[in-house]
Amino acid sequence: MWKEIFKEGNRSKISMKIGLIDLKKQHTPLENEIKVAFDRVLKSGMFILGDEVSSFETEIASYTNCKYGVGVASGTDALLLSLKAIGIERNDEVITTPFTFTATAEVVALLGARPVFCDIDPKTYNINPDEIETKITSKTKAILPVHLYGQSADMDLILQIAESHNLKVIEDAAQSIGGEYRRKKLGSLGTAGCISFFPTKNLSCLGDGGMVLTNDEEIRDRLQRLRLHGAREKYRYPTLGYNNRLDEIQAAFLRIKLKYLDGWNERRKEIAKAYDDSIADYVQTPYVEPHNLHTYHQYSIRTKKRDELQKYLKDNGVATAIHYPIPLHLQPAYSYLGYKEGDFKESESASKEILSLPIYPELTDEEVDYVTETILKFFKSH
Numbered sequence: 001m002w003k004e005i006f007k008e009g010n011r012s013k014i015s016m017k018i019g020l021i022d023l024k025k026q027h028t029p030l031e032n033e034i035k036v037a038f039d040r041v042l043k044s045g046m047f048i049l050g051d052e053v054s055s056f057e058t059e060i061a062s063y064t065n066c067k068y069g070v071g072v073a074s075g076t077d078a079l080l081l082s083l084k085a086i087g088i089e090r091n092d093e094v095i096t097t098p099f100t101f102t103a104t105a106e107v108v109a110l111l112g113a114r115p116v117f118c119d120i121d122p123k124t125y126n127i128n129p130d131e132i133e134t135k136i137t138s139k140t141k142a143i144l145p146v147h148l149y150g151q152s153a154d155m156d157l158i159l160q161i162a163e164s165h166n167l168k169v170i171e172d173a174a175q176s177i178g179g180e181y182r183r184k185k186l187g188s189l190g191t192a193g194c195i196s197f198f199p200t201k202n203l204s205c206l207g208d209g210g211m212v213l214t215n216d217e218e219i220r221d222r223l224q225r226l227r228l229h230g231a232r233e234k235y236r237y238p239t240l241g242y243n244n245r246l247d248e249i250q251a252a253f254l255r256i257k258l259k260y261l262d263g264w265n266e267r268r269k270e271i272a273k274a275y276d277d278s279i280a281d282y283v284q285t286p287y288v289e290p291h292n293l294h295t296y297h298q299y300s301i302r303t304k305k306r307d308e309l310q311k312y313l314k315d316n317g318v319a320t321a322i323h324y325p326i327p328l329h330l331q332p333a334y335s336y337l338g339y340k341e342g343d344f345k346e347s348e349s350a351s352k353e354i355l356s357l358p359i360y361p362e363l364t365d366e367e368v369d370y371v372t373e374t375i376l377k378f379f380k381s382h
């Protein structure tokens with residue numbers, strides 16, 4: 001935090017600089033633990049698929065109440081390998097949301113399958129399950145809901161639809177580690193759940209990393225082969241695969257950080273409440289379904305004055321971000337799918353009005369107050 005006090009007329013005014021995230025603040029108190037873990041891995045001489053990865057897989061499986069974890073190199077790889085593991089092939093269709101990070105639909109497209117978009121529920125920004133059934137064809141193989149910003153999609157309905165049409169459900173839980181749907185951990189509800197440990201995530205490593213959660217032993221075995229060039233045993237390749245493994249060093253760091261995750265998520269919830277309490281009269285604050293435990297990976301507000309508010313916050317030292325400014329169906333990369341403006345109205349209007357405020361566990365109460373006061377000042381003058 002950068003802070004400056006200066007005089008404005010007779011009043012002292014505090015100006016702060018608040019980023020979207022401050023990983024130095026998270027890592028400083030963990031420095032000793034991180035160095036011990038680094039030394040342990042260094043001295044082991046084992047850097048690929050050793051004890052750290054397998055211990056972390058067991059620990060995260062137990063944390064999420066899932067049978068198996070398979071450590072992979074990123075959240076994107078978790079999605080890619082999960083889709084491969086359930087047998088997604090060229091010309092298959094996978095139903096998902098256009099209001100997400102590109103990786104969700106990208107992996108579908110990279111496998112030669114077709115991402116079929118459904119619009120979102122404007123309250124939660126998650127896929128609208130009422131639309132899913134209208135998009136199912138004989139080619140549909142899976143539903144890929146995203147628990148956006150850390151809040152669960154409507155999983156009961158999604159799982160019911162999947163079951164009645166014999167489809168698989170792959171959860172994109174990249175943003176939602178620690179979150180719950182009806183007391184079940186996100187990522188543990190579908191055939192597979194995909195987690196990202198990208199540095200900005202609630203549980204992050206010091207680089208790229210990911211995990212697939214599953215209760216299905218056969219899927220676990222396929223995932224383990226897929227991340228290792230398709231190998232069943234050394235130099236025996238029944239199928240093609242990838243080199244998509246979680247590193248030992250990252251697993252060692254993640255094992256340390258997993259212990260703090262619930263506390264960090266609790267602090268995010270406290271900050272979200274402070275934001276809710278102060279600004280709900282001026283902007284649409286996040287709506288949380290009563291049966292959901294939100295991880296507040298993002299605290300995203302909605303206002304028609306989004307662009308002016310973002311500029312005002314920036315001018316006053318507060319960083320914000322837009323998740324996401326252009327829905328995927330309007331991105332050039334997906335133009336071959338043939339969608340056009342107006343196809344997913346809720347996603348389009350959310351992308352024009354959504355704004356993510358700084359939220360991370362180390363944000364102080366004083367900083368949260370500064371953000372809310374700056375927002376209130378904006379609305380009093382605009």
Ligand SMILES: Cc1ncc(COP(=O)(O)O)c(C=O)c1O
Binds near residue numbers: 103
């Ligand atoms: C919704 C969503 N899906 C997938 C990913 C991909 O994860 P990664 O960046 O670890 O590949 C991310 C993270 O950036 C994400 O937010």
